[in-house]
Amino acid sequence: MKEIRLIAADMDHTLLTEAGEFPPGFFDTVLKLNQLGVDFVIASGRPLYTLESLFTKVQGVISYIADNGGVIQYKGKRIFSNLLEKTAIKDLIRFSKSLSQGIPVLCGLQCAYIEAKHRIHDPLLSTFYTKITYVDDLLTIDCDADKFTIYYPDKNAKEQCEVHYLPRFHNQFAVTLGDVIWIDITNPGVNKGQAMDFLKKSLNITRANMMAFGDTFNDKEMLEAVDYSYLVANATPEMFAYARYKCPSNEEYGVMQILDQVIAAKTRL
Numbered sequence: 001m002k003e004i005r006l007i008a009a010d011m012d013h014t015l016l017t018e019a020g021e022f023p024p025g026f027f028d029t030v031l032k033l034n035q036l037g038v039d040f041v042i043a044s045g046r047p048l049y050t051l052e053s054l055f056t057k058v059q060g061v062i063s064y065i066a067d068n069g070g071v072i073q074y075k076g077k078r079i080f081s082n083l084l085e086k087t088a089i090k091d092l093i094r095f096s097k098s099l100s101q102g103i104p105v106l107c108g109l110q111c112a113y114i115e116a117k118h119r120i121h122d123p124l125l126s127t128f129y130t131k132i133t134y135v136d137d138l139l140t141i142d143c144d145a146d147k148f149t150i151y152y153p154d155k156n157a158k159e160q161c162e163v164h165y166l167p168r169f170h171n172q173f174a175v176t177l178g179d180v181i182w183i184d185i186t187n188p189g190v191n192k193g194q195a196m197d198f199l200k201k202s203l204n205i206t207r208a209n210m211m212a213f214g215d216t217f218n219d220k221e222m223l224e225a226v227d228y229s230y231l232v233a234n235a236t237p238e239m240f241a242y243a244r245y246k247c248p249s250n251e252e253y254g255v256m257q258i259l260d261q262v263i264a265a266k267t268r269l
Contacts, residue, residue: 001211001228001261001262001265001266002265002266002268003208003209004038004209004210004211004228004262004265004266005037005038005039005203005205005209005210006038006039006040006041006199006200006203006205006209006210006211007033007038007039007040007041007210007211007212007213007259007262008040008041008042008043008065008192008196008210008211008212008213008222008226009040009041009042009043009212009213009214009255010043010044010192010213010214010215010216010218010219010222011042011044011046012044012045012178012179012215013179013215013216013232013234013235013250014213014214014215014219014232014250014255015042015213015250015255016250017250017251017253018250018251020127023253023255023256024253024256025256026256027055027057027058029256029259029260029263030058030061030062031058031061032263033259033262033263034061036263036266036267037266038262038266039063039074039075039203040058040061040062040063041062041063041064041065041199042055042062042063042064042065043064043065043069043192043195043196043212043214043219043222044064044065044066044068045067045068045128045147045149045178045182045184045218046066046067046128046129047066047067047071047107047109047112047129047131047147048064048066048067048071048073048078048109049110049111049130049131050128050129050130050131051064051066052064053130059076060075060076061075062075063075063199065192065195065196065199065222067107067146067147067184067186068147068176068178068184068186068190068191068192068218069082069186069190069191069192069193069194069195070082070083070107070146070147070186070187070190071109071146072195072198072199074199074202079198079202080195080198081109081146082146082186082187082190083109083144083145083146083187084145084146084147084148084186084187086142088172088173089106089145089148090139092104092148092169092173092185093106093138093139093148094139095164095168095169096148096150097138097139099160099164101152101154101156101160102150102151102152102160102183103115103118103121103125103150103151103152103153104138104148104149104150105125105129105148105149105150105151106138106141106143106145106148107129107145107146107147107148107149108141108143108144108145109143109144109145109146110131110143110144111129111131111132111133112125112129112131112132112133113132113133113135113138113141113143114129114132114133114134114135114138115134115135115136115137115138116134116135116136118134119134121151121153124151124153125151146186146187146190147184147185147186148184148185148186149178149182149183149184149185150165150182150183150185151181151182152180152181152182152183153181155180155181156180157177157178157179157180157181157182157183158177158180160183161175161177161183165183165185169185172188173185173186173187173188174186174187174188174189174190174191176191176217176218177216177217177218178216178217178218179216184218191218191220191221191222192214192218192219192221192222192225193220193221193222193223193224193225194221195222196210196212196221196222196225196226197225200225207225207226207227208227210225210226210227210228211226211227211228211229211230211258211262212225212226212228212229212230213230213231213232213247213254213255213258214229214230214231214232214235214239214243215231215232215234215235215236215239215250216235216236216239217236217238217239219239219242220239220242223239223242223243224242227244228244228245229242229243229244229245230243230244230245230246230247230254230255230258231243231245231246231247232246232247232248232249232250232254232255233246233247233248233249233252233254234249234250234251
């Protein structure tokens with residue numbers, strides 16, 4: 001592990017516990033890794049502004065792959081973004097509003113836009129989107145957005161994706177699942193794996209220098225992009241074909257256990 005120079009970790013159900021808490025000592029570990037020449041990247045479906053609000057203790061040290069690869073920020077500097085075309089956004093909004101299930105979320109770079117009739121779900125939605133603007137009609141919004149998301153309170157995102165969104169949009173967008181409650185839609189080729197490749201080229205490193213942790217479908221490409229790919233023990237069962245290694249669950253702080261191994265290997269140099 002002493003050749004590792006970049007580590008990326010998904011947040012929900014991977015790094016965070018099921019209660020949404022950071023593992024003990026996590027921020028000190030990020031700082032220690034940085035001192036040893038290892039960049040730590042949070043790779044999440046959450047937007048950049050939400051991630052920045054959660055990692056103030058390591059601001060300027062930690063990097064982000066936000067919105068499943070729609071935005072990349074390296075140590076405080078935004079180095080990549082991939083915006084949806086505005087005509088495409090309107091198509092997605094109209095289609096989602098035509099269905100009986102799902103709450104559409106327009107993921108603008110500055111805030112998330114959600115229709116006011118769904119405000120009842122704010123306690124959960126505001127956990128993922130710390131800046132929400134509630135509007136009467138999403139079709140009236142004109143903004144720069146890198147992702148369109150549909151939230152399913154009934155935890156049936158996979159079924160809805162297979163029945164409605166993949167048949168309609170698989171040739172036009174990247175359509176992926178985030179756990180059982182999210183369908184995430186971005187431009188073709190936008191995913192966490194593509195973001196890792198971008199960082200690899202930008203930092204002049206190889207996949208042998210990269211490690212990643214994930215748990216579900218939107219982590220697939222990221223795991224395939226690195227040599228040191230880990231799934232937490234609580235991962236979606238179908239995902240184990242895409243990772244080389246397995247670590248303990250998020251409740252057992254599995255990511256931290258591997259990070260400690262990296263630090264030990266680096267310290268022995």
